[in-house]
Amino acid sequence: MTHHRFLSLVLLLSLPLISPPGLSATEARTLKDAYHDAFLIGVAVNPAQFEETDKKGAELILREFNSISPENVLKWEHTEPRDGEFTFAAGDRYVAFGEQHHLAVIGHNLVWHNQLPAWVSQPPAGAEKLTREVLLDRLHRHIMTVAGHYRGRILGWDVVNEAIADGTGAYRDSVFYRVIGKEFLVMAFKWAQEADPHAELYYNDYNLDQDDKKRATAIELIKYLRANGARVDGIGLQGHYNLTYPSAAKIDETIGMFADLGLKVMITELDVQAIANQSISGAVGAFPTTSTRPPANAAKRWRGWGRSQPPKPLTPEQQTALAERYGEIFGVFWKHRAAITRVTFWGLRDADSWRRYASPLIFDDNYQPKPAYFAVLKAAK
Numbered sequence: 001m002t003h004h005r006f007l008s009l010v011l012l013l014s015l016p017l018i019s020p021p022g023l024s025a026t027e028a029r030t031l032k033d034a035y036h037d038a039f040l041i042g043v044a045v046n047p048a049q050f051e052e053t054d055k056k057g058a059e060l061i062l063r064e065f066n067s068i069s070p071e072n073v074l075k076w077e078h079t080e081p082r083d084g085e086f087t088f089a090a091g092d093r094y095v096a097f098g099e100q101h102h103l104a105v106i107g108h109n110l111v112w113h114n115q116l117p118a119w120v121s122q123p124p125a126g127a128e129k130l131t132r133e134v135l136l137d138r139l140h141r142h143i144m145t146v147a148g149h150y151r152g153r154i155l156g157w158d159v160v161n162e163a164i165a166d167g168t169g170a171y172r173d174s175v176f177y178r179v180i181g182k183e184f185l186v187m188a189f190k191w192a193q194e195a196d197p198h199a200e201l202y203y204n205d206y207n208l209d210q211d212d213k214k215r216a217t218a219i220e221l222i223k224y225l226r227a228n229g230a231r232v233d234g235i236g237l238q239g240h241y242n243l244t245y246p247s248a249a250k251i252d253e254t255i256g257m258f259a260d261l262g263l264k265v266m267i268t269e270l271d272v273q274a275i276a277n278q279s280i281s282g283a284v285g286a287f288p289t290t291s292t293r294p295p296a297n298a299a300k301r302w303r304g305w306g307r308s309q310p311p312k313p314l315t316p317e318q319q320t321a322l323a324e325r326y327g328e329i330f331g332v333f334w335k336h337r338a339a340i341t342r343v344t345f346w347g348l349r350d351a352d353s354w355r356r357y358a359s360p361l362i363f364d365d366n367y368q369p370k371p372a373y374f375a376v377l378k379a380a381k
């Protein structure tokens with residue numbers, strides 16, 4: 001080998017080492033760039049972010065993500081807090097932020113038993129009982145008005161959220177199921193399609209990749225909707241995970257099963273509890289390790305507690321464990337990139353998260369990427 005060729009070889013082999021300090025090839029990329037050809041990378045946003053009072057938050061969102069979901073502002077309690085009184089001020093600012101910055105704007109959600117104002121479940125003034133007819137009218141007006149208001153501006157709606165119970169495979173005993181019956185699901189999808197014909201329509205739920213009975217019912221639900229002439233375009237797997245559950249194999253299997261139904265698969269609310277068995281003494285009690293679901297009002301109770309007492313920063317070992325788990329999960333998503341159309345994180349920073357107690361996100365309170373962020377980047381080959 002000539003001296004010249006030897007030098008070239010040395011130079012070539014040492015290229016990664018002599019690239020400018022500070023920025024490696026991986027760090028120069030952003031999440032949305034790394035996954036550009038695979039799926040959208042979304043984040044759930046709050047008013048401080050989309051109204052840009054949280055300037056750093058808004059900037060980080062625009063740098064890293066190309067889709068947004070409204071963490072709360074399009075839920076029934078916000079859009080129709082009183083019978084027939086619709087309020088779209090916050091929702092309009094959310095959608096405008098997305099449009100202004102060319103983000104894929106998601107609607108969350110049209111029908112849910114939670115964050116549902118009390119009046120919806122009560123009989124009208126003077127009546128003794130809430131009838132099927134009255135509740136169907138309320139559901140119809142709500143869906144037509146809200147989805148109609150944003151017609152043509154929402155990429156896809158979580159039409160129905162969490163309609164299946166845990167552990168039994170039964171439908172959830174919500175007011176809609178109790179008073180209307182299973183058909184409320186068909187009606188909701190048909191009305192959403194009528195209100196905004198070009199929006200994609202999703203069924204969204206948690207633990208479908210952990211609870212086989214729940215997953216079986218969700219599959220049956222998709223078939224039932226289609227058999228009754230309703231269009232459903234996608235399944236939302238919420239993805240409220242912890243360090244061990246569900247297993248990568250179960251996530252893999254579940255994505256495959258929904259993809260086989262010809263559905264777009266979305267991970268809609270991803271977060272991973274970094275602390276396996278977090279106990280918040282005196283406030284919430286121990287969170288189960290085997291369930292991704294804290295007690296019903298844990299988020300609310302946590303909020304009160306969390307303001308005065310933020311969680312301790314993660315140890316390096318915990319950061320590593322979280323990063324490895326995110327890397328593992330995104331490895332599965334990458335494998336299924338032909339079926340997955342979007343992966344959305346349920347919040348930007350740990351400080352924004354409903355599960356703040358468990359530091360579940362990939363940016364810390366100071367808007368800095370955690371090791372988990374780099375693990376996610378690395379999983380895009």
Ligand code: G3I
Nearest residue numbers: 071072108114115161206238269299300303304346353354
């Ligand atoms: O709106 C009030 C505000 O006026 C008041 O100042 C404040 C005081 O604490 O509370 C505010 O409401 C809270 C709201 O979040 C906004 O911060 C509610 O108490 C609180 O319950 C609510 O929690 C939301 C939760 O849904 C309610 O079920 C979380 O932010 C939101 O992340 C969470 O999101 C859900 C998805 O929609 C569906 N899947 C599960 C996921 C996690 O629970």
